[in-house]
Amino acid sequence: MGILEIKQLYKCFGHHKVLKGLDMDVPEHSIFGFVGKNGAGKTTTMKIILGLLKADSGSVTVCGEEVRYGETKTNRNIGFLPDVPEFYGYMNPLEYLKLCGEITGLTKSRIKTRSEELLELVGLKDANKKIGGFSRGMKQRLGIAQALLNEPKLLICDEPTSALDPIGRKEILDILLAAKGKTTIVFSTHILSDVERICDRIAVLHDGKLALCGTISENKKRHRHNGFAIEFENEKDALLFENTEELKHPSINLSRDGNAVTVLLTDSNMDGHFILDVLSQMRIVPLRFEVMEPTLESMFMEVVQ
Ligand code: ADP
Numbered sequence: 541m542g543i544l545e546i547k548q549l550y551k552c553f554g555h556h557k558v559l560k561g562l563d564m565d566v567p568e569h570s571i572f573g574f575v576g577k578n579g580a581g582k583t584t585t586m587k588i589i590l591g592l593l594k595a596d597s598g599s600v601t602v603c604g605e606e607v608r609y610g611e612t613k614t615n616r617n618i619g620f621l622p623d624v625p626e627f628y629g630y631m632n633p634l635e636y637l638k639l640c641g642e643i644t645g646l647t648k649s650r651i652k653t654r655s656e657e658l659l660e661l662v663g664l665k666d667a668n669k670k671i672g673g674f675s676r677g678m679k680q681r682l683g684i685a686q687a688l689l690n691e692p693k694l695l696i697c698d699e700p701t702s703a704l705d706p707i708g709r710k711e712i713l714d715i716l717l718a719a720k721g722k723t724t725i726v727f728s729t730h731i732l733s734d735v736e737r738i739c740d741r742i743a744v745l746h747d748g749k750l751a752l753c754g755t756i757s758e759n760k761k762r763h764r765h766n767g768f769a770i771e772f773e774n775e776k777d778a779l780l781f782e783n784t785e786e787l788k789h790p791s792i793n794l795s796r797d798g799n800a801v802t803v804l805l806t807d808s809n810m811d812g813h814f815i816l817d818v819l820s821q822m823r824i825v826p827l828r829f830e831v832m833e834p835t836l837e838s839m840f841m842e843v844v845q
Pocket of ligand 1: 553558576577578579580581582583584585
């Protein structure tokens with residue numbers, strides 16, 4: 541059973557159908573990249589998970605308990621980082637975490653130890669100044685500390701890296717990686733390189749449903765397109781290969797750049813053996829013969845087109 545399960549979720553705003561039967565299953569201990577173009581419905585989904593928005597139909601369960609609109613019971617298992625976290629600018633981080641801990645009902649000593657642990661985790665241990673003077677990245681890091689205060693089973697972050705520079709993004713991604721194992725993490729984003737860097741699972745929301753879901757490695761296998769990168773010793777061999785009659789076929793796309801040739805087989809009955817046979821008949825041993833892995837970007841483009 542997943543820590544978060546969404547079944548047949550529908551939501552429209554007026555005539556605008558945003559979610560059209562969304563099914564999503566988040567297994568425990570994963571880092572789950574929830575990807576979609578701007579306006580795909582990621583925030584809408586998160587608000588429904590948090591009980592802040594009413595779905596038209598469908599169900600959401602967190603740790604096996606059904607989420608009900610307007611109730612916060614299931615949120616005791618969830619830590620949430622909104623895309624733009626709001627703070628009291630006149631407080632320092634410790635004061636802010638103390639306030640959050642008190643609202644959550646943690647004991648004084650627990651608040652103290654958790655705050656120290658978390659400020660260390662997010663690199664704000666020595667930031668004693670007022671939050672009002674914090675950079676966007678520092679606020680985001682403090683937001684993660686706050687979201688983790690209550691040791692949630694599920695941490696949900698809405699576009700945590702979108703507005704940050706590369707250094708700020710790396711800091712957030714490193715913190716999420718460090719939190720992995722202790723909590724399951726779902727984070728929404730449209731930055732695919734962030735997903736590639738830390739996620740083990742991906743879900744692509746498109747046209748109100750998941751267009752792609754599962755582990756990144758499974759999906760890469762599934763979306764392997766029989767693409768091959770071949771590097772020849774010299775341009776003459778590459779040219780000879782490029783002009784071979786056997787490769788003049790509508791299901792074979794070939795492109796050459798100097799001594800490097802890329803071959804894409806679009807007929808699922810063909811595979812690498814076919815190319816190796818051609819090379820063998822030509823008595824050419826290439827310097828390099830590599831099966832090309834699809835990238836997250838190529839998979840994303842394929843499913844959202
Ligand atoms: P994402 O987070 O993927 O960028 P959102 O969930 O914020 O997407 O929005 C999905 C769509 O729903 C957008 O077209 C947005 O304009 C629309 N939308 C979101 N909230 C409301 C609302 N309260 N009223 C009307 N339309 C909304």
